[in-house]
Amino acid sequence: MTPEILTILMFLTLVASIAMGHPLAITLAAVATIFGLIDYGFNVPALLDLFVNNAWGIFLNYTLVAVPLFIFMAQVLDRSKVSEGLFDALYIVLGGLRGGLGIAVVVVSTVFAATTGIIGASVVAMGLMAGPALLRRGYDRSLSAGIICSSGTLGILIPPSIMLVVYGGLTGMKETSVGNLFAAAILPGLFLSGLYLLYVAVRCGINPKLGPPIPLEERTFSAAQKITMTMKNFVPPFGLILIVMGTILAGVATPTEAAALGCVGALILAAFSRKLNWDVITQASLSTARTTAMIMALFIGGKLFSVVFLSMGGGDVVADTLLGMDVSPYVVLAIMMAVVFFLGMFIDWAAILLVVVPIFTPIAMDLNFDPLWFAMLICINLQTSFLTPPFGYALFYFKGVAPPEYTMGDIYRGIVPFVGIQLAGLAVMVVFPEIVTWLPGVFFGGN
Template sequence: MRRELWFGFTLMALIVAGTGWMVLSVDTLTNGHYGLIMLALVVVAIMLGFPTAFTLMGMGIIFTFFAYHSGGQSAAGAVRQTLDLMVQRAFSVMSNDVLISIPLFVFMGYLVERANLIEKLFKSLHLSLARVPGSLAVATLFTCAVFATATGIVGAVVTLMGLLALPQMLKAGYDVRVSAGAITAGGCLGILIPPSVLLIVYGATAGVSVVQLYAGAFFPGLMLAGLYVLYVIVLARLRPHTMPPLTPEQRQVPLPAYAQQLARTWSQVAVPALLRALKGRRNATVPTRWMLQQLGVALLPALVFALVAAWTWHLDTRAAVQAAAPALGMQSLEDDSAASTETDGGLAEPPGAQDDADDGGLRPPPGSDEAADADRAVNQGEIAAPARPNPAGEASAARNPASTGWWVGFGVGVAAMVAFYAVLTWARLEVFKMLLGSFFPLMVLILAVLGSIVFGLATPTEAAGVGAFGGFLLAVAYRQFNWGVLKESVFLTAKTTAMVCWLFVGSAIFSAAFALLGGQELVEQWVMSLNLSKTEFLILSQVIIFILGWPLEWTEIIVIFMPIFIPLLDNFGVDPLFFGLLVALNLQTAFLSPPVAMSAFYLKGVAPPHVTLNQIFAGMLPFMGIQIVAIVLLYLFPDIGLWLPKVLYG
């Protein structure tokens, strides 16, 4: 028998033994104890392979009937109340508007996956990072992070990277365990990095804003990806035999014929060669249009830098304009106040009325002959021109000088631009063009979706609709869209969405039964009797979730156990948003921890035959340790996750 089966049966035996000890250790079983028995039976049934959603519904219905019937209700009345509760809980789940974003985000992910961008992105990244230790593994993690942000589908990312990156890493002499660990860990980043379906499910379960969860998960997701990359680079330095550097042949970038000709004639550095070729007369065989196109692509970073510098300069120096307007306003108010105190009472005369009275009548209307004569007299200096008010004040054109920080940043940026163009050879220009063709479209889609959510321009559902349309446009633009792609994407979206929705219905019925039996009160009493501090409670809860990640998937943990943990947070002063970020980091272990470890099975399904499941599990263990480090860092420095929500919504 396989080890994972022994592990599963041992864990189930411990659950049954613990439940039996609880039943035998009390003199009288209350309804709360029956609720805990129901919880243990659900976990064992799921581990045995029963469908999660229908197991939750079945157990919930049975124990709901028991709860009503044990309270003195007749059997017919208990049945009626049970059915009423089922309908009410199912309707409350289906009327949750936030859940509409799940099928839209999933549909976006499947369309982006079929746009075939991941192959181009991985190739361009591993060429651009060729001199970094462990470049293939680093490129794999970068690709997974970007693609996870655009899709959020763990299985798709792991499967595609297993087909694309694993053969190249094995061919380059990479250790099997390191290769498998990088692919499985990188693929699981979609659980945490928005647009994460997990965060939507947690928000709907815990009653936390999905918008704030997305904002809060942004920096922890980047932190975790950065820790993965740091670990790979350090390991490649300490043990170079596990990740040999790329050979010159593997770093070779094919150049167009025109680029080779300009490199031989003028320079290996792209921009000077293009400028000299455009100015000189020795480029008759190279079309001018082609050179202008290459120069435009090469100068894009300089254009972006110039726009960013101008925008930051405007923000840094506009304080004078904002400060001048209130001062001028106060001065005008003081003048008006002084003028009004000089009157004997009643309403003050409108501006200009006193001048008109002194002149002996109304001023001529604009455009009349009298007005033209008056203007000529003013221009010739015969009459002093009346003072015209300046609405913006004298300081409207004045700006503060740029701060020292801006000049330092500008200098660093200029130095970076100079260094960039000094090393921008024709080969690097080709890599840059590959990045533009693969990375830029994904970044536009990511910014359109996540930016509109985080900055409050759209709700998650609206942004998901935009993302689904953006995925459709990408598939069309890269000529990957056809009836088969649409049909398969719709089918997979419906399959995934149906699973999540049935899980929500089953969880709602199960939670109602657990509450009716008093299981939540019993758990709360037990936890409070331990006299735990806030730190001890968080450690206990995260350890429980970490252990549950071995036999259960994240969906089951969220819908079954979060309704038990959430009511306890107020007792310890824990922010549900912060708790959700800790849980999201922790629940990645559901995809990285044996024996369930779904990402390992995804990778095994596409890996070469000689790659064993034990090797994949061994490769995932160091990344599980990194996840624990990330959880500790987030707890010690909660502003990693809470700073952005506070700035945007606090």
């Protein structure tokens, strides 16, 4: 069979297998095995040699050691309830504003995102804390669900993000090293957070019924008390952010070393909050082991899929198709972003990275796009995958912990404007690439 036919059949088989509900890591590996045997003429030893060499290369990747370390840090922080104190403080400080509690949720989620790197902890924590509080204060259910779900997804973009660690380990390029990716993601993450804040403030300002302020009689704290409460709860997580990000951006530590420092810092914060005990350590370790095993299984399955796909000429087929179009390079970019967005509705972000990055990155290089800028566009695009039905993980995380008053209809209606905001933010990054490239240039000399 020709490479064109094999390419189409391989993708169709992958989509059909996923639609049937098979585990994603096993699906990727199985499809790779089937089409690898066809491409290699059923030469089993040669295919096994290809698989073993590529799988072993993953385990030799030192950068990926940061994955379990960042996950452990997130798990300890989640169980030490660091975010609860900050939310309580901002509840008092901002509650008197129209939409103030919604703004507080976005701020806390942004801070929490910079200390976790995964979205599950952020969405669940804010769903448990803010979901009932917003409901009690008369906030619109759809708006409340949209605020919690969308701001919770910032954890996959704002460093230290597991997705950025995986991306850096996947490409192996200096331009898209984990340090560069971390620096590049800071301003886009804060920019999206700012857009959420602006949307909540403007919408509640126009229609106060959507997000009413707390009653005047409940605003009994003085300005000094508010400042003290905010600083007391803000300084510890901010200090942890400085430890992790500061050492990376200053060149003092590698991302893996900074992740280890972050684990130590998370344990210290848990100890100071009197939440550090053997049960916390045990549960955090078990959760870390499960999540890391899942990510590595996906990594291996995705690696096998991509290496077979590229070896049988699938990458060349896609590249020739896109580069052969007589259109602007930005039209090709739009097509690649549309493919990533569509896949995000059905497939986990890790699998998408492992499938599309080896295919799309060479195309982006041929179009003379900055690889770091292109990488960040993919990562921002993938943030929407946590919100887009039918398989938006953030939606189900929130539904699992939210009060029963929140229906799936409320949640779906609530996320629509925030998906639009994310896509608008992506468009801004395309028009103004300096938002992505400026900070890496400051710290690492630019691209």
